[in-house]
Amino acid sequence: MAKEDTLAQWLAQEQAVMERMNAGPGAGVATPAQIAGKTGLEVMQSMLAGQLPYPPIAQTLDFLLIEVGDGAAIFQGTPGTAHLNPMGTVHGGWFATLLDSALGCAVHTRMPVGRGYTTAELSVNIVKALTPKVPRVRAEGRVIHCGRQLATADARLVGPDGTLYAHATTTCLVFEMPAQSRA
Numbered sequence: 001m002a003k004e005d006t007l008a009q010w011l012a013q014e015q016a017v018m019e020r021m022n023a024g025p026g027a028g029v030a031t032p033a034q035i036a037g038k039t040g041l042e043v044m045q046s047m048l049a050g051q052l053p054y055p056p057i058a059q060t061l062d063f064l065l066i067e068v069g070d071g072a073a074i075f076q077g078t079p080g081t082a083h084l085n086p087m088g089t090v091h092g093g094w095f096a097t098l099l100d101s102a103l104g105c106a107v108h109t110r111m112p113v114g115r116g117y118t119t120a121e122l123s124v125n126i127v128k129a130l131t132p133k134v135p136r137v138r139a140e141g142r143v144i145h146c147g148r149q150l151a152t153a154d155a156r157l158v159g160p161d162g163t164l165y166a167h168a169t170t171t172c173l174v175f176e177m178p179a180q181s182r183a
Helices: 003-023 040-048 057-061 092-108
Strands: 063-069 070-078 116-128 137-146 150-158 163-175
Touching: 003 040, 003 070, 003 116, 040 063, 040 092, 057 063, 057 092, 063 092, 070 092, 092 116, 092 137, 092 150, 092 163
Parallel strands: none
Antiparallel strands: 063 070, 070 137, 116 163, 137 150, 150 163
């Protein structure tokens, strides 16, 4: 598929997701009552459907959740001038945050009701500089292993032409959520 066709599909999907998300509660944090009884995958699907708020950091850093599935999450971002470092390229922290979001949400999709996770380790390898000349990038995360106490995942940050900009891995601690957080 040509880069222009891929980009057109990405932009159309982004617009549809944003319309659904903004028709709902918008940016914010879900309350314990809103997520009670939901698996991690159900929470992510509800966010995409505009039934739960999406995290405010998505607005701050100009990226959003595009797709979720069992053990997978895709985020799409717009590298902009607000993300530039003094050398005129996108700051490594933007790469890391976008990849960490895809990694963490991929793990989140594997959480049963009452279980949570937190990032214990994040490793990012930036292999190509990124500038606002690249209109969109996607961070595609997938779970490698999800156990009772640990989960691991990997992700790739790619452009619409298939260019690899970075790849990452994570190890997450998995734990029982406190009862008041689930009620």
